[in-house]
Amino acid sequence: MGKRPMFVGPIGCGKTSLIQRLTDQTYHYNKTQSIEYIQDYIDTPGEFIEHRRMYTNIATTGMEASVIVIIQAVNDSRLIFPEGFSTMFSSPAIGVVNKIDLIDNDTKSADFQRVAGQLKRAGATTIVPVSALKATNIDQLSQQIHAHLTSKDWDVKQ
Ligand SMILES: Nc1nc2c(ncn2[C@@H]2O[C@H](COP(=O)(O)OP(=O)(O)OP(=O)(O)O)[C@@H](O)[C@H]2O)c(=O)[nH]1
Numbered sequence: 001m002g003k004r005p006m007f008v009g010p011i012g013c014g015k016t017s018l019i020q021r022l023t024d025q026t027y028h029y030n031k032t033q034s035i036e037y038i039q040d041y042i043d044t045p046g047e048f049i050e051h052r053r054m055y056t057n058i059a060t061t062g063m064e065a066s067v068i069v070i071i072q073a074v075n076d077s078r079l080i081f082p083e084g085f086s087t088m089f090s091s092p093a094i095g096v097v098n099k100i101d102l103i104d105n106d107t108k109s110a111d112f113q114r115v116a117g118q119l120k121r122a123g124a125t126t127i128v129p130v131s132a133l134k135a136t137n138i139d140q141l142s143q144q145i146h147a148h149l150t151s152k153d154w155d156v157k158q
């Protein structure tokens with residue numbers, strides 16, 4: 001079984017849009033209805049994170065992933081990921097704050113700091129600010145993801 005990154009986050013935070021950027025697909029809206037495998041990426045529906053009774057689905061699928069990418073939009077003021085969220089996985093978690101175009105890329109802003117802090121407390125080892133819309137910091141995100149995949153894991157497709 002290949003080892004992949006799995007993207008989780010609430011409805012509309014931009015998981016699918018980011019995967020489209022990372023895989024050089026056209027950026028277009030496409031509501032995720034179920035777990036989808038897009039090239040080497042695992043995309044999940046936001047419902048899986050918004051409804052805790054669906055956490056088991058995420059935990060099970062997470063066993064196939066060697067890195068968990070937890071994503072929240074900068075304009076989402078809710079507490080989405082509980083403290084220690086990442087401990088349900090055996091793989092490390094990267095935190096992504098998406099839609100930074102809405103704050104003019106200002107990572108010092110209170111909104112950014114609040115979301116980044118929540119992701120850290122959820123267990124993210126690093127925080128990457130991105131905009132899927134403007135394609136900002138996509139290379140940086142790609143590097144962070146690949147740093148968590150051994151080349152062997154990433155190359156093997158079975
Ligand atoms: N302003 C802004 N909008 C974005 C950005 N990324 C995504 N969006 C918009 O947010 C909406 C939801 O994006 P999706 O990528 O479908 O979000 P998702 O997390 O896959 O949502 P589900 O599949 O429903 O869980 C779309 O209208 C996107 O165009 C961004 O960086 N900035």
Ligand SMILES: [Mg+2]
Nearest residue numbers: 015016031032
């Ligand atoms: Mg989606």
